Amino acid sequence: MLIINREMLYSYMMDNASSRKPLSRWIKITEAATWGNPLEVKNIFPSTDFIGGNKAVFDIGGDSHRLVVIVIYVEGIVNVQWIGTHKEYSRKNF
Numbered sequence: 754m755l756i757i758n759r760e761m762l763y764s765y766m767m768d769n770a771s772s773r774k775p776l777s778r779w780i781k782i783t784e785a786a787t788w789g790n791p792l793e794v795k796n797i798f799p800s801t802d803f804i805g806g807n808k809a810v811f812d813i814g815g816d817s818h819r820l821v822v823i824v825i826y827v828e829g830i831v832n833v834q835w836i837g838t839h840k841e842y843s844r845k846n847f
Contacts, residue, residue: 758833
């Protein structure tokens with residue numbers, strides 16, 4: 754999968770040391786993936802939630818961080834929309 758807005762992830766990792774290892778792992782796995790549907794995402798990341806409009810929410814680092822993306826399956830694109838702490842995510846309305 755091609756990750757769009759990846760600079761958002763790198764910026765977040767610079768400011769949040771606890772996210773570096775798990776987020777780097779997510780990037781590596783996602784880049785190597787070829788997801789065709791949500792079930793294929795869940796097979797790799799079982800805790801992923803889908804919130805409509807092809808939006809997926811990933812738990813990063815044992816639920817310490819949340820990553821919201823839009824997955825465009827046909828084109829093989831993962832578009833990063835938002836990343837933050839679990840507490841910050843709880844205040845958002847996705």
